[in-house]
Amino acid sequence: MITVTGARKNYGDFAALDDVTVNIPSGSLTALLGPSGSGKSTLLRSIAGLEELDSGTITIAGKDVTGVSPQKRDIGFVFQHYAAFKHMTVRDNVAFGLKIRKRPKPEIEKKVNELLEIVGLDGFQHRYPAQLSGGQRQRMALARALAVDPQVLLLDEPFGALDAKVRADLRTWLRRLHDEVHVTTVLVTHDQEEALDVADRIAVLNKGRIEQIGEPADLYDRPSNDFVMSFLGSVAKLNGQLVRPHDIRLGRDPSMALAQESGTAESLGVTRATVERVVYLGFEVRVDLRNEATGELFSAQVTRGDSAALHLEAGETVYARATRVPDLPETPVVTPEQEPVTVSVVGQV
Template structure:
C-alpha cells in the first residue's frame, strides 16, 4: 500500500498540494485525475521522490520513504515522453535497469524476453527506438520500468503524446497488462474517459486538494459535489440542475414530463428549447439546445435511433426533461476549463 499523509507542497504562494491524504491499496490501478494545476503530477512526483514535500509523510509497503532517494524507493516510472536510449536496441533499453544492478546475464535475458512477450514486442528486440511507432515506444518504456520488478509503477500521462486511436488501444492493453502483472500502479491523467476505462479507483484533485476518491462507478453515479460531477464526464444545466446529457429526454410534446412527485427527477419540470445543432457521433447523437426562457445553452445525448425517429432539425422547438438527477448541493461553483458546449458555468441557488 502507498500512503500519503498530510502532504503539502508550495511553489512561492501557489499551493500545489494542500494537506493531501490518500491511501492507494496494494495491487490496485489508481488514477489521479484533475485539470491542469490541480496537483496530480506533483503528488505522483512526491510519491516517486522527485519532489520534496514541505511537510507530510509518504510510505510504501509500510516503509517511510519521505526522505529516501527515488533510487531506493523500489519504483518504476514512465513519463509522457519515452526517454528512450536512442543508441540502444529495444532489448538493451529494457535490460538497462537490470544491467546496472549487475544481475546475471541469463537472468537478464530471460526477464527481457518475458517482458517483451507480455508487452507485445516479441520480435522487435533488435530494433532501435526510431524504428518503432509511438505506441510501441511507450510499451517499451513500460517494459523497461517493469524489468526491475518494482513494488510500485508510476505513470505520468503516459499516453498524452499519442493520437486518439493509439491511446484507446493502449488503454485496453494497459488494463490487461495490469491484470497480468498485478503491480501497484498510479496513473496521472486529465482524460476522464481514460480514468474511467482503466482505473480500479480514481482520486479527483482540484486546486491541490482531493475532492473525492472511489471506484469509477461511485464517482460517476454518486459524485460528492458539483466539481466531481462536472469534471468526471459531461454535464448540462436543466432548470438550474446539473444533469448528465444522456439523462435528458427530448421530445415535441410539452406535456411529456409534467412534475408528478416532489423530489423525483420529474420535479425538475419541462424546459422548452430551440435546437441549435445536431451532431452525429456514431451510435450517439448530441443535440445542442438553447433554453427558450433563459437563453442558456445545454446539450442532450440521444441514440441514433431516437434521433432518426424525432427527425430533429436546427431551429425547431422541442421540450426536454431530466430522467435522472444526482443528489448534489445547489451552490455556485467554478467549472473546470475542459467544460464543453452546453456545460454550465454555475448551478443555481
C-alpha cells in the same frame, strides 16, 4: 499499499499540494485525475521521491520513504516522452536496469524475453527506438520500468503525446497488462475517459486538494460536488441543475417528455427548448438546445433511433426533462479515509 499523509508542497505562494491524504491499495490501478495545476503530477513525483515535500509523510508497503532517495524506493516510473536511450536497441533499453543491478546474464535474457512478449514487442528486440511507432516506444518504456520488479509503477501522462486511436488501444492494453502483473500502479491523467476506462479507483484533484476518491462508477453517479461532476464526464445545466446529457429526455410535446411518470410538466421540470444543432457521433447523437425561457444553451445525448423518431432538426421546438438529477451535497460524500456514502437520486426512470 501507498499512504500519503498530510502532504504539503508550495512553490512560492502557489500551493501545489494542500494537506493531501490518500491511501492507494496494493495491487490497484489508481488514477490521479484533474486539470493542469491541480497537483496530480506533484503528488506522483512526491511518491517517486522526485519532489521533496514541505511537510507530510509517504509510506510504501508500511515503510516510511519520505526521506528516501528515488533509487531506493523500488519504483518504476514512466514519463510521457519515453526517455529511451536512442543508441540502444529495444532489448538493451529493457535490460538497462537489470544490468545496472548486475543481475546474471541468463536472468536478464529470460526477463527481457518474457517482458517483450507480454508488451507485444517480441521480434522487435534488435530495433532502435527511432524504428518504433509512438505506441511501441511507450510499451518499451513500460517493459523497462517493469524489468526490475518494482513494488510500485508510476505513470505520468504516459499516452499524452499519442493520437486518439493509439491512446485508446494502449488503454485497453494497459488494463490487460495490469491484470496480468498486478503491480500497484498510479496513473496521472487529465483525460476523464482514460481514467474511467482503466482505473480501479480515481482520485479527483483540484487546487492541490483531493475533492473525491472512489471507484469510477461511484464518482460518476454520486459526485461529491459540482466540480467532480463537471470534470468527470459531460454535463448540462437544465433548470438550474447540473445533469448528464444522456439523462435528458426529449419529446415533441410536454407529455412525451414525461415518459411513464404521473404529474404535470411544470411539477417535473419540463423545459421548452429550440434545437440549435444536431451532431451525429456514431451511435449517439448530441442535440444542442436553447432554453426558450432563459436563453441558456445546453446539450442532450440521444440514440440515432430516438433522433430519427423525433425528426430532430435545427430550428424546431422540443421539450426536455432530466430523468436523473444527482443530489450534490455542500460537503464531499467521500474523503480519503472514508467509505463511499450512498446519495439518493430523484426522478430516475
